[in-house]
Amino acid sequence: MARFWTCHWRYASWRDDINSEYGPVCSSGSNSFRKRGVGVGDTIYAISLSAGLLYLGGRMTVKRIVSREEAVRLWDSDSLYDAEEWVVDPERAGTPLHLHRLLAPELTKQLRFVSKGGAKEACFISETELDNQATRGVRELTPESAVLLDRVIKVTDRLPRSEHLLTVTEQLLRDGEPPVDPVPAYLLTWNPAVWNDEITNPSDWSCGNNKRIKKGERLFLLRQGAEPRGMVASGWADSDVFEDDEGIRRVSMRFDRLPEEGILFPRDQLVTLNDGLSPPMDWSIRISGTRIPNGVAARLEKVWEEFSAGRSAPATEISPTFDLSEGTPLETTHNVYERNPEARRRCLEHYGYTCAVCAMSFGKVYGSAAEKIIHVHHLKPLSEATAERAVDPVADLRPVCPNCHEVLHAGGGCRSIEDVKGLLADTSTGSAWVMLNAAGATRADPKSP
Secondary structure, eight states: OOOEEEEEOOGGGOSTTTSOTTSBOOEEEESOHHHHTOOTTOEEEEEEEETTEEEEEEEEEOOEEEEHHHHHHHHTOSOSOSOSEEEEOTTOOSOBOOTTEEEOHHHHTTOEEOOTTSOEEOOBSSSSOBOTTTTOSEEEEOHHHHHHHHHHHHHHHTSOOOSSOEEEOHHHHHHSSOSSOOOOEEEEEEOTTTOOOOBOSSEEEEOTTOOOOOTTOEEEEEEOSSSSOEEEEEEEESSOOEEOTTSOEEEEEEEEEOOSTTOOEEHHHHGGGGTTOSSOOOTTOOOTTEEEOHHHHHHHHHHHHHHTTTOOOOSSOBOTTOOOOOSSOOOOOOOOOOOOHHHHHHHHHHHOSBOTTTOOBHHHHHOGGGTTOOEEEESSOGGGOSSOOOOOTTTTEEEEOHHHHHHHHGGGSOOOHHHHHHHHHTSHHHHHHHHHHHTTOOOOOOOOO
C-alpha cells in the first residue's frame, strides 16, 4: 500500500536559480529514505521551512530510489544536493514546483505525522511558529494529511503563476481563489497603424504613465485603431517598468497566448464583462498600462481562457498583424473574421472536447492540464462569408484537434469531416490511431530525459 511522506528541502536552496520554479518535481535527496521505509509508488511532498512557516513546493511519485551518483547521471547534473539517496521520477510527472506557496498556520496545524504512539501534530513553539526541527528530514504523513496537501496543490496550481507570495488559507480552499486582491492585471494597447513591426517573445511595450507594473503581473494586449478591434494576446510582465533611451516608460511582456491567425476577441463583447460590476473597465481607453479592475479581470480570465484554449504564443518571433515575410520585403493582406466566443462555448457544451475526426482527446492523452485544448471548426468557412451571418453552434460547428483542423483546410480549401475521416482510414497508422482513441486511450508513457 502506498505511503505518504514529506521531504524537507533547505530554505537556502528554495530559489529559482537552484530549483527551477514551475518545473516538475521529479527528484529529492535525503540520507534516510530507505531507513524510514520509503518505497517505489510512495508519494513525496517537497516542503521547506522559514521563519517558522511551512512552504509546500509540490508532489511527486517515487519511481526509483538511487544513489547520488546515479541521480547525477540521470539528470546530467553534478549540482545536486549532497545526499546519499535520491528518489527520482524519470518521467517528470510530478506537479509544478511552487516556491511561493506558504501554508497559513491554521492549515499546518491540521497536518498529522505517523509515529509509534499514533498520529502526532507538528511541533509549534508559538501560536503561529513551527519549531525549526518540526519538518526536518523525511516524515510520514497520515493519508488524511496527504489529502489536505493534495487539495492545496489542486486549488493553487489553477491560479495564475506569480512571483508574489501566496498564503494558502482555509478560505482560499473553500473559495478556490485568493481571499485578498489577486495579481494585478493591466491593459496594454496596440494600434497597427502606428506601430507595425514584428514582435519577439518577450517584447517591450509602452505602458503610458504607469510606474507600478511589476514583474510577474498579468498583461493583456488590446488591438485599437481601425476595425477589427479587440483582445489579441495575453502574457505576463517579464520586467518592472523601465525607461528606454528616449524616456518612454516600457514593460517587457512574455506572451502565453495569441489567438489563431486573424482572430480576436471583439471589443464590444469585452464591454459586457462590466455588467453589474463597479468600478467598470473603459475598453475604449487609448492609454496603455491601465489597471483592469479586479472583478472585471477575473471575468476576463475565464472568457479569455475558453476563447483562446489551445492557442499558445510561440516562443519565436510573431507578427501582430499576422503578415509574414522572409527575405525580400513583401506586403501581404489578410481578412480578419470576427468569431463569437459564445458560439464556441455552446458547441463544446454540446459535443465536448473530443475531435470529431480522429476522436482524440487532449485530456485523455496529456491529462487535466490539457483537457480543454481543442479547435472549433466551421463546416462552412468564415472566409466564404460576405457579411455577418447567423451561426448554429450545433449544426455549423464541430470540435477538432489542431492536426485534423490543419488537414481540413490543407491546400486552401475546406474538406468535409467525412473526407478527412476517409484519409485516416486509408492509412494503417491513421486507422490504428482512430481505434485507439475510440477505445479511450490515455497518455503515452513519457520518455526519460
